[in-house]
Amino acid sequence: xxxxxxxxxxxxxxxxxxxxxxxxxxxxxxxxxxxxxxxxxxxxxxxxxxxxxxxxxxxxxxxxxxxxxxxxxxxxxxxxxxxxxxxxxxxxxxxxxxxxxxxxxxxxxxxxxxxxxxxxxxxxxxxxxxxxxxxxxxxxxxxxxxxxxxxxxxxxxxxxxxxxxxxxxxxxxxxxxxxxxxxxxxxxxxxxxxxxxxxxxxxxxxxxxxxxxxxxxxxxxxxxxxxxxxxxxxxxxxxxxxxxxxxxxxxxxxxxxxxxxxxxxxxxxxxxxxxxxxxxxxxxxxxxxxxxxxxxxxxxxxxxxxxxxxxxxxxx
Numbered sequence: 001x002x003x004x005x006x007x008x009x010x011x012x013x014x015x016x017x018x019x020x021x022x023x024x025x026x027x028x029x030x031x032x033x034x035x036x037x038x039x040x041x042x043x044x045x046x047x048x049x050x051x052x053x054x055x056x057x058x059x060x061x062x063x064x065x066x067x068x069x070x071x072x073x074x075x076x077x078x079x080x081x082x083x084x085x086x087x088x089x090x091x092x093x094x095x096x097x098x099x100x101x102x103x104x105x106x107x108x109x110x111x112x113x114x115x116x117x118x119x120x121x122x123x124x125x126x127x128x129x130x131x132x133x134x135x136x137x138x139x140x141x142x143x144x145x146x147x148x149x150x151x152x153x154x155x156x157x158x159x160x161x162x163x164x165x166x167x168x169x170x171x172x173x174x175x176x177x178x179x180x181x182x183x184x185x186x187x188x189x190x191x192x193x194x195x196x197x198x199x200x201x202x203x204x205x206x207x208x209x210x211x212x213x214x215x216x217x218x219x220x221x222x223x224x225x226x227x228x229x230x231x232x233x234x235x236x237x238x239x240x241x242x243x244x245x246x247x248x249x250x251x252x253x254x255x256x257x258x259x260x261x262x263x264x265x266x267x268x269x270x271x272x273x274x275x276x277x278x279x280x281x282x283x284x285x286x287x288x289x290x291x292x293x294x295x296x297x298x299x300x301x302x303x304x305x306x307x308x309x310x311x312x313x314x315x316x
Contacts, residue, residue, distance in 0.1 A: 149214025
């Protein structure tokens, strides 16, 4: 089968497309014929070697979230049949992962009617991170939540889930995603000079809680900065009045310094709930562009620009 692999750590240039054996499902696993594989910022962190001490030996595969049809069942797997359409996180403990013609899964859910493979593969990490962040932050129905960086995939998922829970949402986003966020019910304002004042005016007072979903590495006091997260936490703490009411999914160093919350423990026990909400049209992540496996370098370049405009997807 064709699969993306890397056998040394570094930039995305180390990723190559190879012919490799199909992986065999172990107990509790299934193998799927992959139709779509979502790309995430975590992919480039893994390729760079940040978690090398926790990973199996090289070579490694790429791709953390997938959708496709069941091709083989491991021992003790029940409730699913060959040919069923499924989505979820790819198993990541072997020489291949999700960006391959066939991939293994240990957690999955059926793709609901009316949801494409590309739409399903965009969901797992964004939905899981957003759900967990809202729970860890403790935001309650009727409260006012500020989602900073709502144009990201996690940010959009958080806005949708929060609105579904009866939470009022103010979202900060760039012009590319602003109209779509307003359409689903969020009040939206841009980054840059005066953001705190605009949020305060929309809130008509203090914000109850704030969720930072923007990528790290930028600032929010310059209108021409595309990546606003780096200096955001002090402003979010000022808007809520308490660092314990602010949670970030990305800026861990600043959170440790300022006393804001973080969330890091990934869990996929709610895949069935994500499928239900996707089938009802509540939960969706915008797919910006699709690529084939041999276009990985082009896809990586856009992903790392932090301006993808939505989910980037490998399709097979």
